[in-house]
Amino acid sequence: MSNPNDVDAALALWRFGLGAADGGITAIKDAPRDLLKEEIAERAVPTPVGAQLRSGSDLLVALYEYQKQVKAEREKQPATPAAAPAMAGANAMQSGAAPADSPQGPGIKGGQPGAMQAGQMPPQSQSMSMDKKPDAPVSKRPYFPQQILLAEADARFNGTIHQPLIGFGERLAMFWANHFSVATGKNGEVHILAGAFEREAIRPHIFGRFEDMLLAVETHPAMLIFLDNQQSIGPTSPANKNGKRGLNENLAREIMELHTLGVDGGYAQDDVTSLARIITGWTFYRDEKRPGPLGKFIFNADAHEPGDHTVMGMTYAEGSMEQGRTALRDLARHPATARHMAMKLARHFVADQPPPALVKKLAAAYTKTQGDLSAVYTALVDADEAWNPMLTKMRMPQEYVAAMLRTSGIKPKPEQILSMLTALGQPLWNPAGPNGFSDVTDAWASSESLATRIDAANLFAHQIQAQVDPRAFAGDRLGPLLTAxxxxxxxxxxxxxxxxxxxxxxxxxxRR
Known part of the structure; x- marks a missing residue:
């Protein structure tokens, strides 16, 4: 489809990118499609930075130390009347501190840390340093994992979204983090690791091969904890001599159903069970009593189910960690995975029901290059079907908030950002299940959702400098997409x- 350059520039920014900053459409209107492909060629994805954005292993070590301190304080507390602990916990919840009798800390509602009523803003709280021992008791300070989540949100919504010219890489980071979902509501470990998971397992592989991203995701402690693979023990493994522990199929099932082949990918229950056996022993190190890489992935041979195992007609010989690597590589290169990834990318960027010809093009690029994601993105940008100027896709809340902040240049406090995302229905990295948040318009176009967007728009509009003319703002940011x-x-x-x-x-x- 041939469009005027200014239309293509607007679509590049609004459909494939993060939205237009001041003068953004004018800046790229001479060659918008070429500049979009340049971001692919340069593997342009910003790196979130911040003093608290440590590695996942360092964050786990700090979390365990924090939990030990909370436990020690709780054990030192003298006996009190029955009503006192409840009152203390309530006061701590109101102040944003972690109650001494709850290692999960504040802000827990319905099992989701940080969840709150629509429009309710959490109290501003000070950051926790992992290098300096706090002056106040740990149990009286803000919940440590939530403080890290705030820092991760700040690094993105007040940092990385403002940096790129177009922002295709940042959009892809959002897409893949939702594809490989973990949920902070699982426990304190996933809560503190969600941002590190996105930084370590997603961003480095966005423009690389899918199989490399897949292996990084499935071996990251956040995913192993979220889907309970650290609890999975081979039925006949040395670690299960007493027969009291068993196989956990959660991770294996989601690898096949969600992460690779798709629900219609042609696998059977026997394939799930076999893959679960292959990845027994995939865990992370958290035993402080023995020397080791605390907080990092390890292969525990004692917990691994011995023997050959068959998945999707392929038999994998006994081979420790390599057995699982080979199985993941073959799943990543399977034709069903090519179709699944093609469909999801086309649905995300183009339409809820994308043109079949477009899906076929993306799947062909994936198959030809054995999952080279940059080749798939290039096929997407080169496809005429992707440049229809009709705007049909509703922005998900995360994209909507990012667009409001990027186009206006405002940088709210991260507490406000997380609260707004929760109110809009997409709490950061905390979906209701491993399938992530819905990527279709109907999920976000209800009257309740639109009413909450009015609140969000009003809130952020009042934070923009008073001298900004709304008409000039709309004309510059939306350009030829703006209607009369x-x-x-x-x-x-x-x-x-x-x-x-x-x-x-x-x-x-x-819409985009």
Whole structure:
């Protein structure tokens, strides 16, 4: 499809990128498709930075130390009347501190750390240093994993989303983190690791081979903990001599159903069980009583189920860790995986029901290159079907918040960002299940969702500098996508914040 250059520039920024910053459309209008492919060729994905953004292993070590301190404080507490602990816990929850009688800490509602009522803002709290012993008792300070989550959010919504010219790599980081979902509500370990998981297992492989990303994901402690693989023991392994422990199929099932082949990928229950046996022993080190790489992935040969195992008609000879690596590589290169990845990418960037010809092109690129993701992205950008100027896809809340912040240049406190994402229905890295958040318009276009977006738009519109003209803002950021009806509505606004809010709520801003 041939469009005027300014239309292609707007689509590059709004469909494939993060939205247009000040002057963004003008900056790329001479060669928008080439610049988009340049981001692919340069593997342009920003790196989140911050003093608290340590490696996953370092964060786990710090978490375990934090939990030991909380436990020690709890054990030192004198006996009190029955009502006192409940009152102390309630006060701690209100202040944002972790109750001494709860290692899970504050903000737990419905099993999700940090969850809150729509529009409710959490109290601002100070960051926890992992290098300096706190002055106040640990149990009186903000919940440590939540403080790390705030730092991770800050590094992205006030950092990486503002850096790229277009932001295709950052959008892909969001896409793949949702494809390989973990949920902070699982426990304190996943809560503190979710950002490190995205930094360590997703971002380095976004423009590489899918099989490398797959191996990094399935061996990361966050995924192993989230899907309980550290509890999986081979039925006839040396570690199960007493026969009291067993196989856990959670990770194996989601690898096949969600991460590679797809629900219609042609596998059977026997394949799931065989893969689960192959990846027994895939765990992480957390035994402080023995020397080892605390907080890092290890292969525990004693827990591994011995023998040959067959998955999808392929038999994998007994071979310790290499047995699992080979099985993952073959799943990554399977034709069903090519179709599944092609469909998900086309659905995410183009339409809920993408053109079959486009899906076929992406699958062909995937198969030809054995899962070279850059080749798949290039096929997507080169496809005419991807450049239809009709805006049909509703932005997911994470994309919507990112677009409001990037286009306006405002940088709210991370507490406000996390609260807004929760209110909008997409709490950061905390979906209800391993299938992640829905990627279709109907999931986000309900009247309740739209009402919450009004609150979000109003909140952020009032944080923009007073001298910004809403009409100029809409014209610059949306360019040729801006309709006459939207401009008329903005022009009739009684105040500048109201006009900016209308721009944020326009169909052109909410859809891509």
């Amino acid at each position: 009806d939207t401009m008329q509505a903005i022009s009739r606004a009684e105040t500048r914040p109201q006009g900016l809010s209308l721009a944020f709520l326009s169909p052109e801003f909410q």
